[in-house]
Amino acid sequence: MATYNGTSMSGASALVKSLEASGVEVAFGIPGGAVLPLYDPLFDSKLRHILVRHEQGAGHAATGYAQVTGRAGVCIATSGPGATNLVTPLADAAMDSVPLVAITGQVPSAAIGTDAFQEADIRGITMPFTKHNFLVTNPNDIPRAIAEAFYIATSGRPGPVLVDVSKDALQAQTTFDFPSSISLAGYNPQIAPTNQAIEDAAALIARSSKPVFYVGGGVIKANAHRELLELAELLGAPVVTTLMALGSFPGSHPLHLGMPGMHGTVAAVTSLQKADLLITLGARFDDRVTGKLSTFAQNAKIIHADIDPAEISKNRFADVPIIGDLKVTIKALIPALTKALAKNRPDLTPWLRQMNSLRDKYPLGFDNPPDGAVSPQSVIQRIGKISDPDTIYVAGVGQHQMWASQFVSYEKPRTWLNSGGLGTMGYAVPAAMGAKVAAPDTTVWAIDGDGCFQMTNQELTTCALNNIPIKVAIINNESLGMVRQWQTLFYESRYSNTNLESKRVPNFPMLAEAMGCVGLSCDRPEDVDKTIEKAMSINDQPVVVDFRVHRDAMVWPMVAAGASNDDIQIARQTAPDWDSQEL
Amino acid sequence: MSKHTLAVLVENSPGVLARVAGLFSRRAYNIESLAVGPTENSAISRITLVIDVQKHALEQVIRQLDKLINVIHIAELTSEDSIQSELLLVKISATDKNRFDVDAVVETYEAKIVDQDGTSVTVEATGEPSKLEDLLKALEKFGVIELVQSGLVALERGSTALSDRTLSPQSIPTADDGGQADYQN
Numbered sequence A: 001m002a003t004y005n006g007t008s009m010s011g012a013s014a015l016v017k018s019l020e021a022s023g024v025e026v027a028f029g030i031p032g033g034a035v036l037p038l039y040d041p042l043f044d045s046k047l048r049h050i051l052v053r054h055e056q057g058a059g060h061a062a063t064g065y066a067q068v069t070g071r072a073g074v075c076i077a078t079s080g081p082g083a084t085n086l087v088t089p090l091a092d093a094a095m096d097s098v099p100l101v102a103i104t105g106q107v108p109s110a111a112i113g114t115d116a117f118q119e120a121d122i123r124g125i126t127m128p129f130t131k132h133n134f135l136v137t138n139p140n141d142i143p144r145a146i147a148e149a150f151y152i153a154t155s156g157r158p159g160p161v162l163v164d165v166s167k168d169a170l171q172a173q174t175t176f177d178f179p180s181s182i183s184l185a186g187y188n189p190q191i192a193p194t195n196q197a198i199e200d201a202a203a204l205i206a207r208s209s210k211p212v213f214y215v216g217g218g219v220i221k222a223n224a225h226r227e228l229l230e231l232a233e234l235l236g237a238p239v240v241t242t243l244m245a246l247g248s249f250p251g252s253h254p255l256h257l258g259m260p261g262m263h264g265t266v267a268a269v270t271s272l273q274k275a276d277l278l279i280t281l282g283a284r285f286d287d288r289v290t291g292k293l294s295t296f297a298q299n300a301k302i303i304h305a306d307i308d309p310a311e312i313s314k315n316r317f318a319d320v321p322i323i324g325d326l327k328v329t330i331k332a333l334i335p336a337l338t339k340a341l342a343k344n345r346p347d348l349t350p351w352l353r354q355m356n357s358l359r360d361k362y363p364l365g366f367d368n369p370p371d372g373a374v375s376p377q378s379v380i381q382r383i384g385k386i387s388d389p390d391t392i393y394v395a396g397v398g399q400h401q402m403w404a405s406q407f408v409s410y411e412k413p414r415t416w417l418n419s420g421g422l423g424t425m426g427y428a429v430p431a432a433m434g435a436k437v438a439a440p441d442t443t444v445w446a447i448d449g450d451g452c453f454q455m456t457n458q459e460l461t462t463c464a465l466n467n468i469p470i471k472v473a474i475i476n477n478e479s480l481g482m483v484r485q486w487q488t489l490f491y492e493s494r495y496s497n498t499n500l501e502s503k504r505v506p507n508f509p510m511l512a513e514a515m516g517c518v519g520l521s522c523d524r525p526e527d528v529d530k531t532i533e534k535a536m537s538i539n540d541q542p543v544v545v546d547f548r549v550h551r552d553a554m555v556w557p558m559v560a561a562g563a564s565n566d567d568i569q570i571a572r573q574t575a576p577d578w579d580s581q582e583l
Numbered sequence B: 001m002s003k004h005t006l007a008v009l010v011e012n013s014p015g016v017l018a019r020v021a022g023l024f025s026r027r028a029y030n031i032e033s034l035a036v037g038p039t040e041n042s043a044i045s046r047i048t049l050v051i052d053v054q055k056h057a058l059e060q061v062i063r064q065l066d067k068l069i070n071v072i073h074i075a076e077l078t079s080e081d082s083i084q085s086e087l088l089l090v091k092i093s094a095t096d097k098n099r100f101d102v103d104a105v106v107e108t109y110e111a112k113i114v115d116q117d118g119t120s121v122t123v124e125a126t127g128e129p130s131k132l133e134d135l136l137k138a139l140e141k142f143g144v145i146e147l148v149q150s151g152l153v154a155l156e157r158g159s160t161a162l163s164d165r166t167l168s169p170q171s172i173p174t175a176d177d178g179g180q181a182d183y184q185n
C-alpha cells in the first residue's frame, strides 16, 4: 500500500486504502449519510464488505471474526444512531478483550457541537469501554489513525478501538501517506516478563503441594495453548479453565477439572478453594469465578501472569506478579520450573487423588424431564457429540450458555465463543456469522436461547444472502430461563415477566424460512439425533432448529451470587457430601 | 486513606482531560483536586492530581491511568521531594476600621492585596495547602465574601524534569501489504 503513498485521493479513499494496508479482508457495516463518501470507494475495494441488518450485528460479527482469527474485526456505521447501535458490541468486546476496529462517520466538523442531524458524541460515549478512540477531522490524519487503531487493538491486552471520522474529512482531498511505523509515547505494552518474576514463580511452584493452574482467556489471546499444555504436564498439577478459556486446554485431558465459578464443576471450584497456590494465567479474578472474594482460595498464594499490569492485585493480591505476554511468559517458565523441580519436586499425588475423586464423584449431569419432554442439556450434549471435532460453538447468554459450556468438551482454542464479561443477549447469531466468515469451511453452531435469538436474529437474512451457512440451535424453553431460574430459587417462584410464550409465537421455523434459512423443529427426545443430523447435512443454507425443550431445567452446580465458593450446591438445597471427602 | 499527589504527563490532545476525569468517576476514585496546564514541551500537558486513597488503591489508580493511551508518564510526588503550591484568591470585608488588622494578617502569610474598593479587599496567596488553610482561618473573622482556589501544582526538587524520564517510544512497523502485523507475539 505504501505504493500509493504520495498519491492524491479523497479522505474516504485514504481510509479504504489504510484498511487494506492494515490487512483487513472483511468488514461488517451499514451505510448512512455521514459515511456515504466512504462507501463509494469501498465499492471498488477488494475488501469484502458484508451488509448487515443492524449495527449491533456488525459489531458482534466483527467480534466473532476476531475471536476465531485472533485478528482485529472491523465494523462500520454511520453517525448518530448507527454509531450508538455499536455501543453494546464495543462494551462487549472491551469486557472480553476482543480486538475490534470500529469506523464511524461523524457530522461535518463545522457542525460538531451544534446538535446537528444525526450527531452523537460517539467518542465521548465510548470512552469508558474502548481501549482508545479517535476523532479525525483532517483527512491527512486518517492513515495514521487507522494504523494506530489496529496496533492498539491487537497489541498488549487486545480491545476495541473506535475511529470517528467527520464527513468533511472523508470528502476532502489528501495526499495518501500510510506510516511505515508507529510510535506512541504513552503506550508500550510489556511483552517479556522479568527474569526475577519467572524465577520467583518457579521457586514458589516447586515449594507447593497443592497447586492449581487457574487459566483465563488470556491464554487463548496469546496463542499460548501449546505452551500451557507443556507446562501443565511438566508439573502434573490440575488445570481449571474459566468460561473465557474453554478450549485453551483440552477438555478431555486427565489434568482438566473443568470450569470454576458460579456454574463450575465441584472439582474445579473446590480445587481453587483448597489450593495452596494458584498459578493464574491470563485470568482476572472475576466475581463470577471467585464468589465472595474474602472467602476465595484463602490458603493460596497467588502467582498472577497477565499482560495488563492493572489486573495485578486489582481484586486479589498477587504474591508473585508476572507482567508480560503469556506465550513468552510460559515459554520462560518451562525451563525455570524444570530447573526448580530438579532440585525439589513436591509430591502432588495426594492432591491429585483428592481432586480426581471429586471429579469422579461429582461429574456434570442432569435428570431427564419427568414429563418425557426433551431435556435442554441433552440437545446440547448430542450436538457436541455428533458435530465434527473442529466445530465452533457460539453461545448466547443464559442457561443454554452455561449448559453449552458444561456439556460440550472443548479440545481446541477458538472453538468456543461467548459473551463472558458483559453477558450480552443477542451475541450468538451475529457472532456466529462473523465466525463462519472467518472459518468458512468449519461448522459453526450457534447455541442460542429463545430470548436471545429474538434480539438479533435478523442477521440470518444477512447470512442467507451472503452465503454464510451457520447453524442455530434454539434451546426453546419458552422463557427467559436464567432469570426464571433465579426467580425459582430466590423469588419464591414468582415468574414476573419471564414467560416468553415462544412455543406459541413466533413460529421459529417459519421465521427462519422467511429469512431464507431452513427451519427445523424437534420436540421429542427420540428425534433429537435425527434432527441434528438433518441440520448437519445442509451446508448451503443457514439452518435454524427450534428445539422445544423442558421449561424447568436448571443449571447446576451453582454458587449463588455473593456467596462463598464453599457453599456450592449440586442441586437445589444440596451441598456436596463433604464429610465423606478427605480434603 | 491518605492524600497522594500525582503528576501526570499527557499528550496535549483534545479529550484527554475527559478521559482522565472519566476514569476516576467510573472506577469510583475520589479526586481532591485537579490542575491542568501547559509544560515546557508544547506537545505535552501536565495534570496534577491530589487523591485520597489507600496505598494499595493508589497502585491501581496509577496502573489504570497508565492504560490511557494519551497518558505518557505518571509520578507520585511527596511533599519532601517536591514543591507543592496552590493559589488562593479571597475577597473579605475590609473598612478603614479593620484595615490595619487585615494588613497584618496578609503580611504574616506573605500574601498580597490585589484589589480594594473601600468596603472589601481581595487577597492573593500562594503556597502549600496547610498554609492557605491557616491564612483563611485568620481572615475568616473579617468576613469572607467570596473565595476561589486553584488545584495543587507540584514540581520535583532538583535539576531534572519529569519529561526526561519518559522513554522514547518504541517504533513499531505497520503491516503494509503483508497483512496485519502479528503485534502480539
Ligand SMILES: Cc1ncc(C[n+]2csc(CCOP(=O)(O)OP(=O)(O)O)c2C)c(N)n1
Pocket: A396, A397, A398, A399, A400, A401, A423, A424, A425, A426, A448, A449, A450, A451, A452, A453, A475, A477, A479, A480, A481, A482, A483
Ligand atoms: C441484553 C440483555 N438483556 C437482559 C439480560 C438479562 N438476562 C440474562 S440471561 C436472560 C435470559 C435469557 O433467556 P434465553 O435467551 O431464553 O436463554 P435461557 O436462559 O432460557 O437459556 C436475561 C434476560 C442480558 N444478559 N442481556
